[in-house]
């Protein structure tokens with residue numbers, strides 16, 4: 001075995017929002033990849049539209065900088081628990097990791113999840129306590145908590161001997177001692193060179209593990225991964241070794257390595273480096289690209305199981321086909337199955353109905369991002385309420401459970417513990433977090449978290465922060481009784497008007513504005529009671545011949561509550577659907593006709609009596 005002292009491969013891991021992508025910015029900016037006066041902006045690696053809008057990283061990505069003649073390949077990963085499949089997918093490209101921890105928040109549940117993965121893979125960690133500029137920063141205590149976490153998770157004694165750095169990623173500053181004055185990010189680069197082992201390499205015929213895929217309209221499919229043995233050059237004959245054991249012959253098109261935000265075309269690349277290659281039309285994530293001389297597969301990437309499922313179906317609303325470019329079952333099915341090529345923790349299944357597909361993901365946000373992406377591409381379809389995925393182990397029905405942390409003002413403790421109690425959550429920890437602030441920790445079944453986010457936002461008036469992380473499977477407890485209020489359901493087809501909506505507002509909240517086209521069975525508001533009620537929002541005020549002054553008084557409506565896609569998915573209950581089109585997100589009853597719905601209710605009552 002040899003080492004490549006000219007390369008280091010590191011993954012940046014942390015809980016959501018602890019500053020990973022900002023730290024990558026700092027490394028890119030200091031490494032003089034940009035011209036001195038070039039405006040480059042922030043969160044440079046979060047290039048996808050949804051990442052920019054939501055301010056979170058969704059997909060893991062590669063970049064590289066050169067420091068003192070050593071190329072540091074950097075893998076930025078998402079911190080949100082729903083995208084932890086991305087971390088599992090890319091972490092094996094690295095030899096070391098930077099574990100970032102916010103100097104106020106300290107280690108969070110997802111910090112533990114990603115650190116466990118990194119240590120199990122044998123990565124050498126460097127701890128980076130970030131956001132040291134924050135007012136309530138408590139670095140000493142945070143470091144102690146990190147040490148506890150390492151004691152719990154380390155798989156070998158030398159993992160306990162980790163370097164700690166303190167950073168302000170937004171300012172591009174790193175220091176080795178808390179309180180020291182720094183001027184740039186140099187100490188971080190120095191420690192990466194010193195502490196992270198250079199890649200071990202083997203000479204011999206090529207072996208490369210595909211960890212990511214990309215597309216280019218000219219170059220076609222691009223396979224990204226680390227070379228473990230040998231080298232690769234343009235026009236080399238290679239084979240790809242797939243999951244089923246099949247072997248496909250290809251010729252490499254071009255070879256690229258990373259530098260800053262670009263890929264550089266190179267003549268060849270050698271073991272230890274992370275590269276992108278073209279020419280392999282059907283290669284998949286997890287496949288090994290090898291020399292035909294010695295076609296030996298590397299261990300495939302293992303990714304955790306999905307925990308939440310929902311159906312994606314052909315749009316069956318009366319407005320179907322009006323707003324989307326792609327709306328047939330065939331188009332929907334093709335798009336969903338294509339997603340599987342890159343979205344590694346997603347699963348798609350056909351169902352008994354040719355118009356409906358079961359889609360499984362790692363959480364509500366994971367599925368919501370897919371829905372939003374498809375809607376922007378021009379698809380229209382309908383989705384059901386997400387449900388936790390149960391499984392049978394040794395004859396026992398099991399369900400996923402999660403660790404939930406809430407950061408809230410202490411006045412909300414009572415109402416939240418009450419809401420969560422009904423959702424089968426158990427309080428596992430509670431501590432003061434600065435004056436008037438509390439951190440609460442719960443153990444809760446995933447099914448109890450579905451629909452909880454909107455209740456949380458309402459209960460805390462949008463001031464709280466919630467985070468949840470998958471823990472594992474446990475014996476399933478009973479059902480949770482839905483506590484959502486009934487829906488105000490449009491009883492007629494037409495255009496909603498102010499008069500009709502003001503009647504609806506007498507019953508509860510409305511979700512639409514005057515002028516909105518509606519159909520029978522569409523949900524236009526939320527009742528203040530538990531039952532659904534039909535309401536005619538298209539009804540105009542009766543015209544009278546007598547011109548009275550009162551009839552001319554404009555109707556004053558409270559502005560409607562507009563639900564985002566994620567809120568709509570969180571809001572819907574079992575007998576409802578969300579209709580998603582490029583232009584609109586509508587909520588509807590599964591059964592549109594009022595007569596049909598009431599027949600169903602009386603049938604259910606009769607069968608309960610029987």
Ligand SMILES: Nc1nc2c(ncn2[C@@H]2O[C@H](COP(=O)(O)OP(=O)(O)OP(=O)(O)O)[C@@H](O)[C@H]2O)c(=O)[nH]1
Nearest residue numbers: 016017018019020021022056057079131168169170
């Ligand atoms: N005060 C302060 N804020 C910071 C610092 N580093 C990052 N932030 C802010 O923290 C927020 C989250 O930063 P990101 O870099 O997007 O965090 P991330 O870890 O990449 O988040 P995900 O990829 O979504 O998990 C942004 O608003 C940053 O400006 C820091 O050192 N100090």
Ligand SMILES: [Mg+2]
Nearest residue numbers: 020021056057
């Ligand atoms: Mg990020």
